[in-house]
Amino acid sequence: MIEKIEMIDIVKQFPLVRAVDHVSFSAYSGEIHSLLGENGAGKTCLMKILYGMMKPDEGQILVNGQPVSFHSPRDSIALGIGMVHQHFMLSPVMTVTENIIAGVEPRKNHIFIDMDKAVKDVQALIDRYHFSIDAKAFVQDLSVGEQQRVEILKALYRGARLLILDEPTAVLTPQEVDALFDIMRNLKASGTGIIIITHKLKETLAIADKISVLRQGKLITHRQDLGESTMDDLAEMMVGRDVELNVSSEGPVEGEVYFEVEHCSLTRNGLPVLKDVSFNIRKGEVLGIAGVEGNGQSELAEVLTGNIKADQLVMKKDGVEISGDSHSLMGQGIGHIPEDRLAMGLIVEKSISENLILGYHGRKRFCSHGVLDRKNINSFADSTIKKYGIKTPDGNQKAASLSGGNQQKIVVARVIEEEPDVLVVCQPTRGVDVGAMEFIHHQILGLRKAGKAVLLISADLDEVMNLSDRIAVMYEGKIVKTFDADKVSARELGLWMTGEGNES
Ligand SMILES: Nc1ncnc2c1ncn2[C@@H]1O[C@H](COP(=O)(O)OP(=O)(O)OP(=O)(O)O)[C@@H](O)[C@H]1O
Ligand SMILES: [Mg+2]
Structure with a gap:
């Protein structure tokens, strides 16, 4: 059982970006630890390393003081680590139970999937932590908040005792956030450790026992006690200046x-x-x-x-x-910044520059006589990247290489800069x-x-x-x-x- 997890002096280097720069970070059972930082600060990378999804270039991970090495999430899951990603990975046409047991199905005589047992076990888990969903419901019929709960259940079903939640509240309604926090408190009471990434400082103050703040890949603050902290304090720690x-x-x-x-x-x-x-x-x-x-x-x-x-x-x-x-x-x-920007607003395998003019490439400033004006496009991309603080070495990088928040900024920037x-x-x-x-x-x-x-x-x-x-x-x-x-x-x-x- 996980009591303590330590990440020591972790480094993750991409060709042009050092995403994680000598970070040490620990998490304990029965505690809620909020990981804060600006878009592109390295939060998701650090957590993917802890989950075995990304290999660090340097550093060590210890579980209960013992060094471990993760080659894939399979290894971290075996030790009781679970992660819920910002973008759900559920199959809409399968039921809650089918999604949860996928890959770890209970078997009868080592051959047939024992669906009755699966439904019973999943329902027991649902009841234990008051998830209030139906184990037999189809995922496509669930609200976003309910789908999120299925993702958490999936981790718990695999025995997670340390749960990493990457921006779990970004797409939830305020009511759903309250329900999620109740579940998190129940999990904490049962000894589960939770690491939560969120940009909503109100939420950090409401739920976290501890915080760690990353800035440009470095750990810059760690607080054990949030006692007197305010939203303004947290904002300033993250951004390094006063924020309105x-x-x-x-x-x-x-x-x-x-x-x-x-x-x-x-x-x-x-x-x-x-x-x-x-x-x-x-x-x-x-x-x-x-x-x-x-x-x-x-x-x-x-x-x-x-x-x-x-x-x-x-x-x-x-x-x-x-x-x-x-x-x-x-x-x-009519300008439109869509709700589901990743599905409706971005082509991740294309470059940042191409994404910044997507749908607007026929405009005079980007195109003359049917030929794209590369020079104007590049200078527009450079100035927009700067203006909106999109964290990237340059506009030629693929949108896929950006952090979640920086991808969001592209769609917002593109539409607002058009001044509809x-x-x-x-x-x-x-x-x-x-x-x-x-x-x-x-x-x-x-x-x-x-x-x-x-x-x-x-x-x-x-x-x-x-x-x-x-x-x-x-x-x-x-x-x-x-x-x-x-x-x-x-x-x-x-x-x-x-x-x-x-x-x-
Ligand atoms: N596959 C990749 N290739 C190149 N660079 C990457 C890749 N993945 C992440 N990065 C870079 O690493 C840095 C850290 O990214 P990360 O996703 O960890 O940020 P984050 O703190 O989670 O930000 P956000 O709040 O926007 O989700 C960013 O500069 C990002 O562009
Ligand atoms: Mg992220």
Whole structure:
């Protein structure tokens, strides 16, 4: 059983980047250790080394004081280490149990898979830590939060006593985060050690016993006790400067109505998803959408940007009706930062420069007479990489070589730099560090100041409240209420988001 894990003087060198630079790090059973650091600081690499997925160039790992060497995750799993990656690796068409036992199936007479035993064991594990999911459910029918729990169960089923969670909360709703934290507390009480990577400092303060902070591959701080620490302290440790954690919009909106959406309806699989949604956004205004995930917000963004065809929709920009597929709407000044950036926004095997102009390569500044203007593209890429703090040696590197947060920044940068007339932005700061969050918030407000219309969809209520001028609450596919952002509290929004608001 794992009591203590030590990583000593670990180095990981890529041809042009030293991802981990002489780091020593330890984790103990029954403790929650938060690993912090900017995008590209080396958190994921360090943890992949501990999990046997990446080979260090130097250094040693000790389990309970004994040196070990991991050739693959098979070796680390055998010793009780489990890791849940930021991108799920589940098969949607299989059940919870089938996913969990894959590769380690219990057998009858060493031949047939003993499914009854598997379901029973998995259900027992689910009940023991209050995971509240059904062992026989199909993964495709589960919410994101539930799928995450399946990933954790998968590690526990293999006997994990030290669990590494790489940004487990990035895609969760606030309610799902609470449920995950309850599970983490149960695991901790049963002696499991947990290492959690997160960019949400509030979460670190809520759940962690200890913290370690990486910066540019080096361990720069370790705290055993978070007693008096504040979010500002943590932000400063990570970034090495003061960070403005709450960037907010200022000044009234005086522009005329610019973007109008009328009677937007959508049915999917026979069910109404959007029900007669109408709203408008003025020039220089940010309209935020607040809602519990699954109430139509994602579909609204998809419909307005031409990625899904609505049953009914009238859209006007500056009084003129606009319509078309995603490419045509992009040409008509509708910018879209999609929620699922890795699936919809990036081609990871292409270079960073190519990704930075993806979809915009036909623009005059990138292309003349049908020929790509390499010089302009490269200078645009260089300046954007610098401006957005994308950590890479240069724009010719493949997007696949970037850290998770830096991949996210590419899609955000590409769309914002185009300065669309109307920006539809979903979860703009998911996966990025606090410094980048501050920067992206300033960019969105920059578009507002330039007189553009912004539709902001985010699961982060603080983000919605800080950046928006008005907030529309979506519930069951409808806009149930619209508020002036400075006249509403998080509590009141919460009531409307759960269908409990009333006009009194
Ligand atoms: N396969 C690779 N090839 C080249 N460089 C890599 C590779 N994987 C990671 N890197 C580089 O190593 C550094 C550390 O990356 P890592 O993924 O550990 O960052 P991180 O701290 O997890 O960041 P984030 O918060 O954005 O997820 C980055 O500069 C990254 O570009
Ligand atoms: Mg990472």
